[in-house]
Amino acid sequence: MDTKVNLLSSGQLQSVVTDFLxxxxxxxxxxxxxPDEKQLDIILRAAMRAPDFQYMRPYRFLVAQGAGLIRLGELFAQSAKVMNKPEQVIERVRKMPLRAPVVITVVATPAVNKHVSAFDQILCASSSVLMMQMAAQSLGLNGIWRSGWLMQSRELHQLLELQATDQIVGFLYLGTPAESVAAVRPDDNPEPYTQWL
Ligand SMILES: Cc1cc2nc3c(=O)[nH]c(=O)nc-3n(C[C@H](O)[C@H](O)[C@H](O)COP(=O)(O)O)c2cc1C
Incomplete structure (x- = not known):
């Protein structure tokens, strides 16, 4: 067994994982x-542990860092231009990817399958976003899942050379958290949202 795991009893490990979740x-x-190369590898491997009916791997991860962030911003700006967005919007979207050291555009790539619906496959790709965010948090990094109108922009899809049936399910911004104070969040009590059948 791994030494790191040996340091904790299974009960302690369970509670660490539960606290983390x-x-x-x-x-x-x-x-x-x-995230360095090794951390990015862990993050992408976590994505691949998302529940995946028949292991269709219905996703692609377009990773932008360094010059890639500038390229992604250019594609955002070009899409906005083709969509006749105002100049200030074009300039704003050009800078958007520069808000984090890494941006992963997660694309659902559903294929026709007798048993696995396109919807299931899109849910799988979406789950991979959360898996990556959780992996980043476990490594002392973090991120935010973002969407916005660019996600549905056919112009951006074309510039990214996506297939007609592909869907962007999120832009995952990743890096080292710069906030010193935890955000105020609502109560996580599940009771109002839960019905027992
Ligand atoms: C599909 C999806 C799209 C989202 N898009 C945005 C977004 O464009 N901008 C944003 O600020 N938050 C967006 N969020 C919400 C954030 O990712 C985040 O969950 C929210 O700020 C609440 O913070 P918390 O995750 O710490 O609870 C999105 C969440 C999901 C699931």
């Missing part, structure tokens, strides 16, 4: 250091 949160402000 119950403390998941996003970070809106992200700074350097960026």
């Amino acid at each position: 119950l403390s998941r949160h996003s970070s809106h402000h992200l700074a350097l250091p960026a």
Whole structure:
């Protein structure tokens, strides 16, 4: 057994994992250091542990860092231009990817399957976003899952060379949390949202 695991009893490990799950949160402000190569590999491997009916792997991860962030911003700006957005919007979206050291555009790539609906496959890709965010948080990093109108922009889809049936399910911004204070969040009591059948 791994030594790190040996240091904790199984009960202690369970409670560490439960505390971790119950403390998941996003970070809106992200700074350097960026996830390094090994951390990015862990994050992407976590994505691949998302529940996946028939292991269809119905996703693609478009990873932008360094110059890639500038390229992604250019694609955002080009999409906005083609969509006749005002100049200030074009300039705003150009800078958007620069808000984090890494931005992963998560694309659902549903294929026709007798048993696995396109919806199931999109849910799988969406789950991978959360898996990556959780992995980042476990590594002392964090991120935020963002969407916005660019997600549905056919212009952006074309610039990213996506297939007609592909859907962007999120832009996952990743980096080192720059916030010193935890965001105020509502009560997590599940009771009002739960019905026992
Ligand atoms: C599909 C999806 C899209 C989202 N898009 C945005 C977004 O564009 N901008 C934003 O500020 N938060 C967005 N959020 C919410 C944040 O990711 C985050 O969950 C929220 O700020 C609450 O913070 P918490 O995760 O710490 O509870 C989105 C969440 C989901 C699931």
